[in-house]
Structures are given as structure tokens and as C-alpha cells.
Amino acid sequence: MRLTHLADYAVVMLTAAARRAPAERLSAAALSEETGVPLPTAQKLMGILAHAGLLTSTRGAQGGYVLTRPAAAISLADIVEAVEGPIALTLCSGADGPSDCALDAHCRIKPHMGAVGNAVRGALHAVSLQELAS
Template identity: 70%
Template sequence: MRLTHLADYAVVMMTAAARREPSARLSATELADETGVPLPTAQKLMQKLAAHGLLVGQRGSGGGYALARPVCEISLADIVEAVEGPIVLTMCADGVNHECALDQHCRVKPHMSVVGDAIRTSLSAVSLQELAR
């Protein structure tokens, strides 16, 4: 399993955000400059992270984004899922009906959610606070 560039960038940006004061306002421009994430990508990711409740936005002068929760309450799993969607290893484990040539004979499919849950649990155990150290 490998994170996409977007998930990787989101982790880098959230880690940079976590190193600031808890109520600090963040701009995409500042985070892009600090992390090297291209500005259009930083803007897109901040909107996505806000839509998933990890950042809160404020319009107007003095506006920007801030972390929506304390850094100890945001996990690596939260960040990855905000960008990538649910953590699943195979298409058949995501709850959507996908056509698979092995479906009728597959004895692994019923157990793949266990694997995905174990990975999510592991990622959930890593807090943004730990990543920001």
C-alpha cells in the first residue's frame, strides 16, 4: 500500500499546521511556501480537509483556516481518509458491488475487511501531535 501524492501532501501540510499555535489562522499560500506543496494543490487539499472536519475556514480579513480539533485528536487515518476515502485494500472490501472474476470462488473476500480494519486501527494510533514532533 502506498499513499498517493495528495494524501502525502495532506499529511505534510497538516503536520506543518500542527506545529503552529492551536488557534493560528493558516493560509494555503503560507503552507504551500512552508511545505513546498504547489499552491493550487494546497488550496484544493485545504478545502477537502475542511469538508471532512479537520480544518475550519473563516472568511474575511483575518480569515483563513485553523485546525478543527486539538492535534492529539486528529489521526493519520483521519487525514488519509479525508483525501483518499475509506481505507480498504481491495475493491471488493469497500462495500460497493464490483465485478470480479473470482467472486463466486473467493474465500478471502469475507476476511478482507478485517485486514482493512487492522490497517485503519494502526493509522488511527498515530496522532497528528506525534507526527508534528
């Protein structure tokens, strides 16, 4: 399993955000400059992370983004799923019915892939944003 650039950048940006004072307003421009994430990508990610409920935005001169929860209450799984969607290691592991896999009708592993995905998600959930920021 490999994270996309967007998920990787989201982790980098939120880790930088977690190093700030808890109520400090954040801007995509400031996080872009601090982390090296290109500004258009940082802006896109701030919107995605806000839509996922990890950031709250406030408009106006004193506006910006803030973390919705303490960094200790945000997990690596929360960040990855905000950008990537539900963690599923194979095409079929997130599907309730038949998938596009050519082996779907005869596969003996499919019933177990949900458990594998849950184990991976559990491992990512065990790592908090606070741990990453320290």
C-alpha cells in the same frame, strides 16, 4: 498499500499546521511555501480537509483555516480517509454486494479483507497528528 500524492501532501500540510499555535489562522499560500506543496494543490487540499471536518475556514481579512480539533485528537487515519475515502485494501473489501472482481463469486478471502482493512485503519488511527508534528 501506497498513498496518493494528495494524501501524502495532506499529511505534510497538516503536520506543518500542527506545529503552529493552536488558534493560529493558516493560509494555503503560507503552508504551500513552508512545505513545498504546489499552491493550487494546497488550495485544493485545504478545501477537501475543511469539507472533511479537519479544518474550519473563516473568510475576511483575519480569515484563514484552523484545525477543528487539537492535533492529538486527529489521527493519520482521519487525514488519509479525508482525502482517499474509506480505507479498503482490495476492490471487494469495501463492497457489500458483488464487486467488479473476476474472482468475486469464488473468493474465499473476501470475507476476511474487512478485518485486514480494519487492522490497517487501526494502525493508522494509533498515530496522531501531534506525534507526526513532534
